[in-house]
Amino acid sequence: MRSVVGVALAAATVIGLEGCRAAAGDGVTLRFWAMGREGEVVQELVRDFERENPGVRVRVQQIPWSAAHEKLLTAYVGEATPDIAQMGNTWMAEFAALRALEPLGPLLARSAVDDTSYFAGIWESNVIDGQPLGVPWYVDTRIIFYRSDLFARAGYPRMPGRWDEWRTALMAVKRRAGPAGYALFLPPNEYEPLLALGVSAGSRFLAEDGTRGAFSEPAFRRAFDFYASLYRDGLAPPMRNNEIANLYQEFARGYFAAYITGPWNLGEFASRLPDSLQHAWATAPMPGPDGPATGASLAGGASLVVFRGSRHKEEAWRLVEFLSRPDQQLRFYRLTGDLPARREAWSDSALTGDPRIRAFGDQLTRTVSMPKVPEWELIANRLRDYAERVVRGGEPADTTLAELDRDVSRLLEKRRWLLARAHAGAAR
Amino acid sequence: MIGVGVRGQAVAGWMFIAPAVSLILLFFFVPVTAGLVLSLTDFVIYAIASPATARFVGLANFAAVLADPVFWTALRNTLFFVLVGGPLTVAVSLAAALLVNSRLARAQGFFRSLYFAPVVTTLVAMAVVWRYLYHPHYGLINHVLGLVGLGPVDWLGDPRWSMPAIVLLSVWKKFGYNMLILLAGLRTIPDELYEAASLDGAGWWAKFRHVTLPNLAPTFLFVAVMTMIEQFQLFAEPYVMTQGGPLKSTTSIVLLMYEEGFRWWRMGYAAAIAFVLFAIMLVATMIQLRLQKEQTT
Amino acid sequence: MRRRLPALVVNTLLVLGALATATPLLWMLSASFMPTGQSNELPPRLLPSAPTLEHYVILFTRLDLARNLGNSLMIAIGSTAICVVLCSMAGYAFARLEFNGREKVFRGLVMGMLIPAQVGMLPLFLLLKAMGLVNTMAGVMIPMMAPIFGIFMVRQYALGIPRDLLDAARMDGASEWRVFWRIVVPLLRPIMATLAIFIFLSSWNDFLWPLIVLSDDARYTLPVALANLSGEHVQDTELMMAGAVLTVTPVMLVFLVLQRHYVRGLLMGGVKG
Numbered sequence: 001m002r003s004v005v006g007v008a009l010a011a012a013t014v015i016g017l018e019g020c021r022a023a024a025g026d027g028v029t030l031r032f033w034a035m036g037r038e039g040e041v042v043q044e045l046v047r048d049f050e051r052e053n054p055g056v057r058v059r060v061q062q063i064p065w066s067a068a069h070e071k072l073l074t075a076y077v078g079e080a081t082p083d084i085a086q087m088g089n090t091w092m093a094e095f096a097a098l099r100a101l102e103p104l105g106p107l108l109a110r111s112a113v114d115d116t117s118y119f120a121g122i123w124e125s126n127v128i129d130g131q132p133l134g135v136p137w138y139v140d141t142r143i144i145f146y147r148s149d150l151f152a153r154a155g156y157p158r159m160p161g162r163w164d165e166w167r168t169a170l171m172a173v174k175r176r177a178g179p180a181g182y183a184l185f186l187p188p189n190e191y192e193p194l195l196a197l198g199v200s201a202g203s204r205f206l207a208e209d210g211t212r213g214a215f216s217e218p219a220f221r222r223a224f225d226f227y228a229s230l231y232r233d234g235l236a237p238p239m240r241n242n243e244i245a246n247l248y249q250e251f252a253r254g255y256f257a258a259y260i261t262g263p264w265n266l267g268e269f270a271s272r273l274p275d276s277l278q279h280a281w282a283t284a285p286m287p288g289p290d291g292p293a294t295g296a297s298l299a300g301g302a303s304l305v306v307f308r309g310s311r312h313k314e315e316a317w318r319l320v321e322f323l324s325r326p327d328q329q330l331r332f333y334r335l336t337g338d339l340p341a342r343r344e345a346w347s348d349s350a351l352t353g354d355p356r357i358r359a360f361g362d363q364l365t366r367t368v369s370m371p372k373v374p375e376w377e378l379i380a381n382r383l384r385d386y387a388e389r390v391v392r393g394g395e396p397a398d399t400t401l402a403e404l405d406r407d408v409s410r411l412l413e414k415r416r417w418l419l420a421r422a423h424a425g426a427a428r
Numbered sequence: 429m430i431g432v433g434v435r436g437q438a439v440a441g442w443m444f445i446a447p448a449v450s451l452i453l454l455f456f457f458v459p460v461t462a463g464l465v466l467s468l469t470d471f472v473i474y475a476i477a478s479p480a481t482a483r484f485v486g487l488a489n490f491a492a493v494l495a496d497p498v499f500w501t502a503l504r505n506t507l508f509f510v511l512v513g514g515p516l517t518v519a520v521s522l523a524a525a526l527l528v529n530s531r532l533a534r535a536q537g538f539f540r541s542l543y544f545a546p547v548v549t550t551l552v553a554m555a556v557v558w559r560y561l562y563h564p565h566y567g568l569i570n571h572v573l574g575l576v577g578l579g580p581v582d583w584l585g586d587p588r589w590s591m592p593a594i595v596l597l598s599v600w601k602k603f604g605y606n607m608l609i610l611l612a613g614l615r616t617i618p619d620e621l622y623e624a625a626s627l628d629g630a631g632w633w634a635k636f637r638h639v640t641l642p643n644l645a646p647t648f649l650f651v652a653v654m655t656m657i658e659q660f661q662l663f664a665e666p667y668v669m670t671q672g673g674p675l676k677s678t679t680s681i682v683l684l685m686y687e688e689g690f691r692w693w694r695m696g697y698a699a700a701i702a703f704v705l706f707a708i709m710l711v712a713t714m715i716q717l718r719l720q721k722e723q724t725t
Numbered sequence: 726m727r728r729r730l731p732a733l734v735v736n737t738l739l740v741l742g743a744l745a746t747a748t749p750l751l752w753m754l755s756a757s758f759m760p761t762g763q764s765n766e767l768p769p770r771l772l773p774s775a776p777t778l779e780h781y782v783i784l785f786t787r788l789d790l791a792r793n794l795g796n797s798l799m800i801a802i803g804s805t806a807i808c809v810v811l812c813s814m815a816g817y818a819f820a821r822l823e824f825n826g827r828e829k830v831f832r833g834l835v836m837g838m839l840i841p842a843q844v845g846m847l848p849l850f851l852l853l854k855a856m857g858l859v860n861t862m863a864g865v866m867i868p869m870m871a872p873i874f875g876i877f878m879v880r881q882y883a884l885g886i887p888r889d890l891l892d893a894a895r896m897d898g899a900s901e902w903r904v905f906w907r908i909v910v911p912l913l914r915p916i917m918a919t920l921a922i923f924i925f926l927s928s929w930n931d932f933l934w935p936l937i938v939l940s941d942d943a944r945y946t947l948p949v950a951l952a953n954l955s956g957e958h959v960q961d962t963e964l965m966m967a968g969a970v971l972t973v974t975p976v977m978l979v980f981l982v983l984q985r986h987y988v989r990g991l992l993m994g995g996v997k998g
Contacts, residue, residue, distance in 0.1 A: 061942050064953060066671070070691050075940040077476055077850075078859030098477045189673075240585075240674060374473055378692045385498075388675065410492075414472050418481060440901030441824030448815035448871040449830065455867050456837060459845035459852060466848055527739050532732040539739050541984065543746055548980040550930045552948040553969035556955045557753045560962050566765045568752060600746065608988060632731075661841055664932050668952055682843050689847050690937060702844040709841065 027055045028312050030319060031082035034060055035068045037264070038086055038138070038302070041335045042323075049322045056315050069377060076100045083310040084319055086302045087134060089125045094374035095305070096128040102306040103131045107317045113324050117342050121299040125369030134303030135320050136341035138332065141297045142196050142286070143363050145265060146258035147251070149280040150176070159284035161292030163226055170235045173257050185247070185256040186227075186236035188391045191384040192298055193260040197223040199296040199368040200288045206408070210373040211416040213408030215383070216401045222289065224387070224397060231391045238392045248272040251281075260286070262300070263360055267337035283359040285366070299367035301341065339364075375411050382407055467699035476693060489700035499701065501676050502684045503708075505591055509680065510659040510712070513595040517655055518648075520599055521606035526640075528607070529614045540611070544604035551601065555668035558597045559584065562669075584670050587677035594665045594678055602658075606651045613647030614640070649720045653713060660709050681705045750973075757781070757967040764962045780967035790971060792943055793950040798975070800862055800935075800946060801928040804869040808924045809917050811871045816879025817909050821886055822901070831880070834873050842868065843933070850937055864938045865946065869928050875920050882916040883909070918986045922979065929976050947972045 034042050039062035046058040061082065063071050069091060075081045076098055087095065095101050108114060115123045118136055126134040144159060151159065154172035170183035177183065186193055198205060203220035206213060214220060230236045237256070250256060252273050259265075269281060288294025304323060306316045322328060329340035330348055339360055340346065351357050370376055386404040389395045467489050475482040493499050527533060528540050546554070561567045562583035570580040583593040617640065625635045641648075662680040666672050672679035672687070681701065689698030752771070756764040757780060759773035784790040818824075819831050849868075850859070858864035886909065894904045910917075935946045945953065951968045980987060 063942075067953065071940055073473075073693060074690065074937070075860075077854055078938075078940055079854070079857075080860040080940050094473065097474060100477075385676075392675070414470060414474060414481070417483075418474060436901055437822050438824040441818045441822035441827060444814040444818035444822065444901075444905070445830070448811040448876060449834075451811070451867070451871040452834065452837070452873060455849060455852075455870075456845055456873075459848035460840055462848035462852070463844050524742060527735055527742070530735050532735045533739055534736055539743060541981075542743050545750065545977065545980075546746060548926060548976050549750070549973045550932075550948050550951075550969075550976065552930075552932050552952050553753075553972040554749070556951060556965050556969050557749055559955075560756075560764070560965070561749060561752070563765075566767060566769055568748070568769050571769045600749070604746075657839075657841075661843065663843075668955065685843060686933070695847050695851075699844075699847055702841075702847070706841060706844055710839070713839070 027057060028315050029057045029059055030084060030312055030315055032058055032060045032319070033063055033068075033072070033082045033085040035063050035065050035086055035302075037336050038338065039063065041332065042086075044335070045323065045328060045332060046319070048328075049319055052322070053315070053318060056318075058319065079309060081307040081309045083312050084304060084306050084316040086137060087305045088302050089122075089134065089136070089300065090370050090376055090380075092126060092133055092303065092305070093128055093372035093376060096131075096133055096372075097374040100308055101133045102308045102310070102313060103133060104135065104306070104317075105131055107306075107313075108132060108135075111317075111321060113321055117344060119299075119341070119343065119364045119367070121367035121369060122301060122341060122364065125299045125372075126303050128372055134305040135324055137302050137304045137323060138329075138336075138338035139341050139364060140262045140300035140302070140339070141360065141363050141367050142192050142260050142262055142300070143297060143359055144258055144260055144284045144286065145269065146282060146284065147254065147277075147280055148282040149277075150254060150257040159282075159287070161285075161287045161295060163287055163289045166287040167226075167229075167235075170230070170258070171233070174235050177254060177257070181254060182237050182256040183235045183258060184230060185239075185250070185259045186230060187240045188238060188388040189240040189384060191380050191387070192262075192300075194223070194227050194383070194387055195370070195380070196260065196286055196297045197227055199298065200286060200294055201226075202294075204371070206371045206373065206379075206412070209419060210371050211409075211412045211419060213379075213405035213412075215404050215408070221397075221401065224390075224401065226289075227387070228390055228397055252277055263339045263357075264337055266356060283356045285359055285363040293366075295363075296366045296368050297363050299369040301339075373412070373415060375415065378411060379408050382411070463699045463702060466696055467703055469696045471694075471696040471699075473693040475695075482696070485696070489697050490704065492697060493700050493704055498676060498679065498684065499681075499704075502679045502681045505676075505678060506660060506662060506680045508591055509595060509598070509662050510656055512592075513598050514652070514655050514659045516595065517599045517602050518606060518652055520603040521610055521651070522648075524603060524607040525610035525614055526636075529611055540608070543607055546601045547604040549601070551664045552668055554597065554601055555665050558593075559669045562593055585674055587675045590670055590674060590678045594662075594669065597665055597669075598659075598662075602655075606655060609651055610644065610647060613644050617643045645720075649717075652720075653716055656712060656716060657709060660705065660712070753966050753969050753973075756963055757970045759963050761961070761963055764966070780964045781971075783964060784967055784971060788954065789943075790947070790950060790968065793945050793947045794971065794975075796862070796944060797929055797947040800865050801925050803862070804866045804928040805921050805924045807866070807870045808872065808875055809921050812875035812879050812920060813910070813913055813917055814905070815871070815876045816881075817883045817886075817905060817913065819876065819880045820883035821888070821891060821909075834876060838873050838877070846934065846937065853938065859938060860940050860944060861938075862944070865931075865935050866928075868934055869924060869931070872924070872927075875924065878920055878923075879913065879916055883913065886912055915986065915989070918983070919989060922983050922987045925979060926976055 032042070032046070033039075039060060043060045046060060050057060068088075072081075072085065072087070072091070072095070076095070081100065092101070113135060115132070119139065122136050122139050123132075126132055126136060146159060148157075150173055151157070151169065154169065154176050156169040156172065160166045160169050174181065174183040195205075198220050201219045201223040203217065203223060204214055205220065207217070215224070231238055247259070248268065251259065251269075266283075270278070273281065285292070286295040286297050288296065304320045306313055306320065310316055323332070324342060326340070326342050326344040329342045329345040330350065332338060333340050333345065334350070339357070340351075345351070346361060351361070370380070373379075383404065386400050386407075390397050390400050468484060468486060469482045470485045470488070471479075471482040524543050528536055528543070533539065561569050564570060564580055564582045564585065567583075569583070574580065581589050583589050621639045621643070622635060625639050630638065661682055663682040663686065666678040666680055666683050667686070670678045672683050682705070685698045685701040685705070688694045688701060755770075755772055758776040758778070759770070760775055760777050760779070763770060763773060819827060853859050853864045853867070858867070890908060891904055894908055895901075899907070929946075930948065931946070932948045932952070935949050936952070939945050939949060942950065942953065951965075951972050954968055955965055
């Protein structure tokens with residue numbers, strides 16, 4: 001028993017000391033949270049930053065994408081946020097509402113980095129309530145990856161730019177594929193393609209300053225009907241992306257001939273498809289309901305943010321500037337396949353010489369950001385669940401979208417109340 | 429001198445329980461009460477930054493829970509786990525206990541320890557292992573099924589099989605625990621009863637029904653109730669293996685509570701879910717106790 | 726033959742059961758030594774062709790799981806020590822000390838056992854945040870420091886201590902503290918051992934609470950680190966199996982070595998119902 005008490009005391013001491021373990025010592029250590037492949041790769045890049053900035057060390061913590069959203073929020077609540085983090089730009093509104101992010105206006109004013117170096121739609125997605133809260137690190141948008149050989153054989157050497165023509169092309173490809181094949185892989189558990197169709201149709205998704213659902217409005221309805229028809233007419237299989245055994249194998253087999261996805265798949269397709277097919281696939285921007293100019297897509301990607309709670313904001317900002325340099329952006333691109341956010345980097349031959357990447361460059365001039373409400377992530381998930389009910393469960397679109405709007409409006413009730421309160425306060 | 433005499437006992441009594449009870453009060457009962465209060469507010473993400481934005485909304489969260497189709501799906505999934513997984517676990521435990529206890533069994537100690545081993549393992553680690561065992565192409569389980577001519581099952585990808593897959597893992601992991609308890613219960617049954625039954629010409633099935641089961645009843649009840657309470661708290665397996673999918677077929681009530689509370693930070697709503705779960709568990713326990721009482725009287 | 730058949734049946738069933746129980750664990754162990762990619766072959770392999778330690782090396786170097794192992798160890802040992810001290814004192818007091826309100830308080834605690842832990846988790850998280858204990862080891866340990874079940878277990882056992890023994894010591898003028906320290910504790914040793922094993926295992930295997938409370942990967946316990954890895958490295962089967970082996974081995978060792986005490990404790994709690 002004596003020894004047990006001894007251990008208990010020792011434990012208590014360790015716990016007490018652990019709290020006091022201050023970051024004593026010379027030099028600054030920046031804590032940098034990064035996700036996925038970017039998290040693995042950035043560890044290399046920061047070595048150069050450390051060399052250029054003696055006295056500053058960077059500790060990269062890798063977090064899987066599946067847990068990143070929760071981890072960032074929990075860290076905020078527990079007051080354990082890192083100095084700098086990679087943050088998906090659709091999450092910015094949430095963290096802005098929490099006042100967790102350091103407004104970057106003053107830092108940008110003194111810096112070589114400015115908004116003209118970035119694609120307009122992408123930069124805009126980082127500005128919340130007039131304040132820039134993040135600097136775009138890499139950009140992401142969704143376009144069509146397709147088997148150019150199969151489409152050519154069906155009579156379409158180039159991807160059409162209008163929905164109705166696109167649909168006809170898909171039907172032609174499906175006819176050639178036969179009953180066991182499909183034209184387009186459109187997993188119901190990915191909401192990005194549906195959102196891309198939505199922005200192309202001009203849907204605003206939320207109404208009244210982001211306080212009510214607008215999914216029953218004609219614009220979104222048009223996109224949704226088009227989306228649902230792709231399944232109904234047998235052009236896309238109702239399979240989730242984790243139900244297909246191996247997406248790349250199936251693409252190579254011709255089980256489907258097109259897939260709406262993002263830039264990371266440029267590298268994946270190149271490495272996973274057999275050599276014989278390396279000249280048989282291409283990319284094309286999203287078609288629009290009324291022609292190529294209306295073919296918009298999502299302004300995605302991730303930004304670098306500095307947290308308000310950081311005690312090393314100057315050094316953190318220097319790291320942001322470092323990673324935003326065109327040469328570092330290109331290096332990052334070469335290591336991950338993520339497209340650079342800095343426009344200067346796009347003049348490099350690596351990007352201009354490849355027509356597949358040019359399609360991304362083209363699409364990036366027509367991107368729209370998602371509504372900047374903190375609840376957006378949750379709403380997008382709900383949209384996906386309701387869409388799956390129509391597509392896989394066979395429920396009618398009318399009632400399901402109306403129900404979605406009601407659900408979304410309920411989720412936004414708090415926001416409505418807060419805005420009303422703020423307006424009432426301002427009016428006085 | 430502390431604690432001399434009768435009054436000394438009274439003082440010492442309180443001092444001895446003080447550390448433990450204060451910890452329990454502060455870190456268990458207070459949060460539970462706070463949870464009840466939280467469930468009556470609309471505490472969402474905005475309130476993390478400014479708590480003043482949380483308003484008292486009465487029973488609105490509870491009404492929303494009962495109106496939420498995802499909750500009913502989670503309830504259905506959880507009830508499946510409780511009503512199928514629970515009895516299955518207990519049945520396997522009983523079978524194992526009977527086998528190990530049999531006088532005909534060899535190396536009883538070895539089998540008993542081996543059957544118990546999964547209980548001791550970390551659930552997260554086992555969920556990771558079983559995720560690979562369930563792989564439609566490369567997993568051992570489909571391979572074994574293939575050897576007896578049964579088609580490959582997409583265990584974790586097919587909404588019809590995902591919950592049974594989790595039940596199977598759970599039975600494997602837990603049966604050893606109840607087996608030990610039932611073993612202890614079996615050992616208290618006097619041999620004379622079995623001998624008397626043999627003399628009356630009873631076969632093993634009759635002995636089981638008329639000697640074993642009745643004498644095992646109290647232990648059995650304990651095992652059944654404890655198992656059921658644990659089954660209601662299903663979380664780690666779906667979290668690690670399926671994230672609640674596919675098509676929400678493995679979303680359990682606790683997983684739903686975790687997502688609403690820690691992913692979306694709708695804490696008032698999540699707290700309401702927790703209390704609804706508590707109420708359901710209470711009712712289920714009372715029903716079970718009542719049923720057992722009626723059976724034995 | 727007729728006499729031998731039942732024995733054959735029983736033992737065959739036992740062996741089949743053993744196979745079903747052991748196979749996942751054995752495969753886990755085997756796959757952890759396989760070269761990368763070998764566990765994803767058709768037909769599935771049972772044994773590695775060229776056993777390698779490379780995955781374990783990665784765990785300890787690139788992924789720094791030794792740190793998480795250390796965290797789990799410290800938290801488990803700390804919780805165990807604190808719990809044994811607090812629960813022994815309280816359990817004994819509820820069993821053998823007379824004080825006002827004793828039964829009421831105990832009944833209240835027993836009612837608490839019915840409440841699932843998840844009910845209080847969210848507010849507890851907010852409370853710890855206010856106390857600055859989020860993302861700390863202390864925060865992780867708190868729910869395990871004085872579990873009601875532990876007090877219940879000790880009390881059950883302490884009810885078997887003869888009153889005369891204690892009264893005799895009191896008659897000799899010993900204080901309650903001395904009685905506890907000199908007489909009761911040696912008698913409680915078996916149940917304290919069982920409780921220690923219980924708490925060690927529960928603390929080591931705990932998942933949801935450390936998942937909520939810890940945000941820094943350097944502070945993660947082993948189960949949380951493993952779950953984190955499995956999200957990222959879902960393709961690296963062998964690496965994940967090595968991580969699972971690492972997580973499971975300490976508790977298996979504790980169990981194998983200290984089986985007797987653990988089983989005895991289980992049986993006591995169970996049979997009394």
